[in-house]
Amino acid sequence: MTQEARVSTVVESLTKAPRNIAFPQKDGRPQLISEIFGQNVFSFKQMASRLPKPVYSTFLKQLRGNETIDKTTADAIAHAVKVWAMERGATHFTHWFQPQTDSTAEKHDSFLTLKSSFEKGFEEVECLDSLSGSQLLQSEPDASSFPSGGMRSTFEARGYTIWDTKSPMFLQEGPHGTSILYVPSVFISYNGQALDEKTVLLRSSEVLAKNALDVLDLIFDPENDVHVNQVHTSLGTEQEYFLIDRALYTLRPDLKITGRTLIGGLPPRHQQLEDHYFGKIPSRVLAAMSECEYELYKLGVPCKTRHNEVAPAQFELAPIYEEAMIAVDHNLLTMDVLHRVAHRHKLKVLFHEKPFKGVNGSGKHCNWSLTTDNGINLLEPTAKPEENYRFLLFLLATLKALEDHGDLLRAGIASASNDHRLGAHEAPPGIISAFLGDHLTEVLNAIEEDRPLKTFGAPEMQSVRVGGTVLDLKVATLPNIARDLTDRNRTSPFAFTGNKFEFRAVGSKQSVSFPVTLLNSAVASSLQEVAEALRKQKGDKQYATKEDQLAVIKQFIKITKNVRFEGDNYSDAWVKEAEKRGLPNIVNSYDAFTRLREPRNAEMLSRVGVFTNEELESRYHILMEKYAKDVRIEAQTLLTMVVQLIMPATFSYRKDLAQSASLLKDVEAGCEPELKVLKELTPILIDLQKAVATLETEIAATDDITDDIGALCKKSQATLLPAMEAVRSYADQLEGIVGDKYWPLPKYTELFLNI
Ligand code: ADP
Numbered sequence: 239m240t241q242e243a244r245v246s247t248v249v250e251s252l253t254k255a256p257r258n259i260a261f262p263q264k265d266g267r268p269q270l271i272s273e274i275f276g277q278n279v280f281s282f283k284q285m286a287s288r289l290p291k292p293v294y295s296t297f298l299k300q301l302r303g304n305e306t307i308d309k310t311t312a313d314a315i316a317h318a319v320k321v322w323a324m325e326r327g328a329t330h331f332t333h334w335f336q337p338q339t340d341s342t343a344e345k346h347d348s349f350l351t352l353k354s355s356f357e358k359g360f361e362e363v364e365c366l367d368s369l370s371g372s373q374l375l376q377s378e379p380d381a382s383s384f385p386s387g388g389m390r391s392t393f394e395a396r397g398y399t400i401w402d403t404k405s406p407m408f409l410q411e412g413p414h415g416t417s418i419l420y421v422p423s424v425f426i427s428y429n430g431q432a433l434d435e436k437t438v439l440l441r442s443s444e445v446l447a448k449n450a451l452d453v454l455d456l457i458f459d460p461e462n463d464v465h466v467n468q469v470h471t472s473l474g475t476e477q478e479y480f481l482i483d484r485a486l487y488t489l490r491p492d493l494k495i496t497g498r499t500l501i502g503g504l505p506p507r508h509q510q511l512e513d514h515y516f517g518k519i520p521s522r523v524l525a526a527m528s529e530c531e532y533e534l535y536k537l538g539v540p541c542k543t544r545h546n547e548v549a550p551a552q553f554e555l556a557p558i559y560e561e562a563m564i565a566v567d568h569n570l571l572t573m574d575v576l577h578r579v580a581h582r583h584k585l586k587v588l589f590h591e592k593p594f595k596g597v598n599g600s601g602k603h604c605n606w607s608l609t610t611d612n613g614i615n616l617l618e619p620t621a622k623p624e625e626n627y628r629f630l631l632f633l634l635a636t637l638k639a640l641e642d643h644g645d646l647l648r649a650g651i652a653s654a655s656n657d658h659r660l661g662a663h664e665a666p667p668g669i670i671s672a673f674l675g676d677h678l679t680e681v682l683n684a685i686e687e688d689r690p691l692k693t694f695g696a697p698e699m700q701s702v703r704v705g706g707t708v709l710d711l712k713v714a715t716l717p718n719i720a721r722d723l724t725d726r727n728r729t730s731p732f733a734f735t736g737n738k739f740e741f742r743a744v745g746s747k748q749s750v751s752f753p754v755t756l757l758n759s760a761v762a763s764s765l766q767e768v769a770e771a772l773r774k775q776k777g778d779k780q781y782a783t784k785e786d787q788l789a790v791i792k793q794f795i796k797i798t799k800n801v802r803f804e805g806d807n808y809s810d811a812w813v814k815e816a817e818k819r820g821l822p823n824i825v826n827s828y829d830a831f832t833r834l835r836e837p838r839n840a841e842m843l844s845r846v847g848v849f850t851n852e853e854l855e856s857r858y859h860i861l862m863e864k865y866a867k868d869v870r871i872e873a874q875t876l877l878t879m880v881v882q883l884i885m886p887a888t889f890s891y892r893k894d895l896a897q898s899a900s901l902l903k904d905v906e907a908g909c910e911p912e913l914k915v916l917k918e919l920t921p922i923l924i925d926l927q928k929a930v931a932t933l934e935t936e937i938a939a940t941d942d943i944t945d946d947i948g949a950l951c952k953k954s955q956a957t958l959l960p961a962m963e964a965v966r967s968y969a970d971q972l973e974g975i976v977g978d979k980y981w982p983l984p985k986y987t988e989l990f991l992n993i
C-alpha cells in the first residue's frame with residue numbers, strides 16, 4: 239500500500255461507468271416487477287399446483303400446527319420441489335440456517351445418488367438425481383464449529399438443521415448457469431436446544447399469537463365483532479448501508495478487517511449542508527441498487543423504497559412488511575444480495591453501524607405490528623382511538639413490555655459496532671422509551687384523568703387531534719392533503735408511527751431476529767397480564783364488556799406512564815429526567831448483556847417458553863465473547879496500521895522536510911518553514927508512539943483473562959477502546975499535517991465522493 243496506489247485508485251474510480259445488465263424483456267419492454275416477482279420461489283401456490291391434493295392438505299395441517307409431516311408426504315414434497323428446481327437448473331440443495339453470527343450458513347449437497355444392483359451377477363451402478371423426504375426434513379451439520387456459548391463441546395458435536403416449513407424454499411444462482419435449492423431451516427442441538435436465531439423467533443411468534451388471541455377472545459362480543467383465528471407479527475425492516483468504491487476500500491485494512499475506519503478525519507464538507515438525504519442517487523449506485531432489487535424480486539423479496547440517506551455515501555432500502563420470520567429471512571437475503579451485487583459494480587457495501595467517525599451511522603428500523611388473519615392491524619388507532627379499546631389494550635401491552643423489559647430490549651441491540659451509534663448524538667440513546675405523538679398522548683391522558691378529550695381547534699390543542707383532518711396548503715393549484723395522526727419523532731428509540739411501532743435503535747449489521755424475539759416475548763408476557771386483568775374484571779360474564787375493558791385500560795395507562803417520552807431523546811435533560819424516572823440508561827454493551835441474566839428477564843423468557851435458562855446463558859456467553867473478539871481485532875488492526883503505514887508515511891515526510899531544510903540552509907535560503915512543520919510533527923509522533931505502546935500493553939493484559947467471559951468483555955471495553963481512541967487522535971492529527979502525497983490511506987473525502 240503506497241501513496242501511488244492511493245492516487246491511481248482515486249483517479250481510476252472517477253472513470254468507472256455504471257454497469258448495465260440485460261434486464262429481461264417482454265413485448266419489447268422491460269418486464270414488470272409483477273412479472274418477475276417470486277420467479278425463483280417454490281411458493282405455496284407452486285406447491286398446490288404440483289402436489290396431489292391430500293399431500294398438500296397434510297402439509298397445510300402441519301403448517302397450522304395440527305399434524306406433523308409423515309414420510310409419504312415429505313417424500314412427495316421433496317420430489318415435487320426437486321423437479322421444479324431441476325427444471326430451473328438446480329444441481330444441489332442446501333439447508334439454509336441462521337447461526338448466531340448475524341448471517342446465514344449453508345452446506346451444499348448434490349442431488350446425486352448412486353444405486354447399485356446385482357441383477358446380472360455383477361454390481362451395476364446407476365446414478366440418479368434425487369431428493370428424499372428425510373433429506374428435505376433434516377440434515378446434520380457439525381454443531382461444534384458454530385457459536386453455542388458452551389452448550390456444545392467438540393466431542394458432543396451433533397446438531398440438526400430442520401426444514402422451517404413456514405418459510406418458502408427458493409433458488410439462488412450457482413456457478414456456470416446452474417442453480418441451488420435453498421431450504422430455510424432451523425438449527426438445534428442434539429438435545430433440542432436452539433443454537434440459532436430462528437428457533438427462538440418462531441417460538442416467540444407462536445406465544446405472542448396465542449396470548450394475543452387470548453385477549454381477543456376475552457373481549458370478543460359475538461354480536462359486533464368478527465372472530466379472529468390467527469394473529470401474526472408483521473415486520474418491515476428498513477436497511478441502511480454505505481456504498482463506496484471497491485478499489486479504494488481494498489486500500490483500507492481497517493474497513494476490510496473490521497468494517498469501520500479506525501483512523502480518518504472529517505473533511506471540511508460532509509453532511510452539514512443536509513444535501514445528501516433524498517438527493518439524486520449517483521448513477522453507479524442506482525445501477526447497483528436496481529440490479530440488487532431485480533435479484534431480490536426474483537426471490538420474492540418485496541423491495542419498495544430506495545433513497546440516499548443523511549450521511550455522504552449512505553443509502554437505504556426498505557421492503558414492504560411481511561410476517562416476521564419471512565421478513566427476517568428476507569432481510570438476510572437482502573444483505574447477502576446487496577453484498578454480491580455491489581461486487582459486480584466494483585462497489586463495496588458497508589453494513590457496519592458506524593463506518594465513519596463524525597457522520598451519521600446506520601440503523602435497521604424494525605417496523606413492528608400485529609395483524610389478524612382477517613387483515614386487521616391490531617395497532618391501527620382508527621379515527622377515534624379513544625373509543626377503540628382493542629387498539630388501546632394492544633398499545634398498552636406494548637408499552638408495558640417496554641416498561642418491564644426495556645433493558646432486555648436494549649440487550650438485544652447491543653454489539654461492539656452498535657455501541658458507536660447508540661448514545662451518540664445522532665441515534666436513539668441507550669434509554670428505551672416510547673413516543674406516541676400528541677394525539678395518542680392526549681387520548682391516554684384524558685382517559686386517565688377521566689375527562690373528555692380536548693377538542694380540535696381549542697388554542698392549547700392546535701397541534702393535537704389532527705387525525706383524519708385535512709391540511710389546506712393555501713395554494714390553489716395544490717391538492718389538500720390528509721394529515722397523519724402522529725407527527726414523527728426521529729430521536730425516539732421506539733416510536734409509534736401511525737399504525738405500528740418503529741424500533742429505531744436496532745443496528746444495521748445485526749440480524750433483527752434476536753431483538754424481534756425479545757420484543758415478541760416481552761409483549762407476549764404483558765398480554766398475559768392484560769388477559770389476567772380482563773378475566774378479573776369480567777368475572778362470570780361471557781366476555782369483558784366495554785366498562786371492564788376501560789377499567790383495565792386505565793390501570794395500564796397508569797403503570798406504563800413512566801416509559802412514555804415525547805421530547806428530544808438526544809438532550810441531556812432527558813438523560814436526567816430518565817434517571818429520575820428510574821429508567822435504565824445503558825450506554826455500553828457489557829452493561830446491556832448483563833441484563834440477560836437479570837432474574838426478572840430470565841424468568842419472563844422462560845415463562846413464555848422462548849428461552850430456557852441454559853439457552854439464555856449461552857446467548858450471554860456468545861455475545862460477551864463476540865464483543866471481546868471484535869474489539870481485540872480492531873485494536874490489533876489499528877496497531878498494525880499505525881506501525882506499518884502511518885508512522886512510515888510520516889517518517890518519509892519528515893525525511894524530505896529535513897533534507898530540504900538542510901539543502902536550504904546550505905544555500906542560505908532560509909529553512910524556517912520546513913523546520914516549523916518538522917517541529918510540529920515531532921511531539922505528535924512521540925505521543926503516538928506512547929499511545930501505541932499503551933495499546934500494546936492493554937492488548938496483552940486482556941490475554942490474562944480467559945475463564946471469565948464477562949470480565950474479559952468489560953475489560954476490553956474499559957481499556958482497549960480508550961487506548962484505541964488515543965492512538966486515533968494522534969494519527970488523525972498527522973493526517974491533517976503530513977503532505978497529501980505521502981498519505982497511504984484513502985481519505986474520507988475520497989471514500990465519500992468517488993462513487
Ligand atoms: P415510515 O416512512 O413512516 O417509516 P413507511 O410506510 O415507509 O413508513 O414504512 C416503513 C416500513 O414499515 C416499511 O417496511 C413498511 O412496509 C413497514 N410497515 C408499514 N405498515 C406496517 C405494519 N402494519 N406492520 C409492520 N410494518 C409496517
Ligand code: MG
Nearest residue numbers: 476603735740
Ligand atoms: Mg421509517
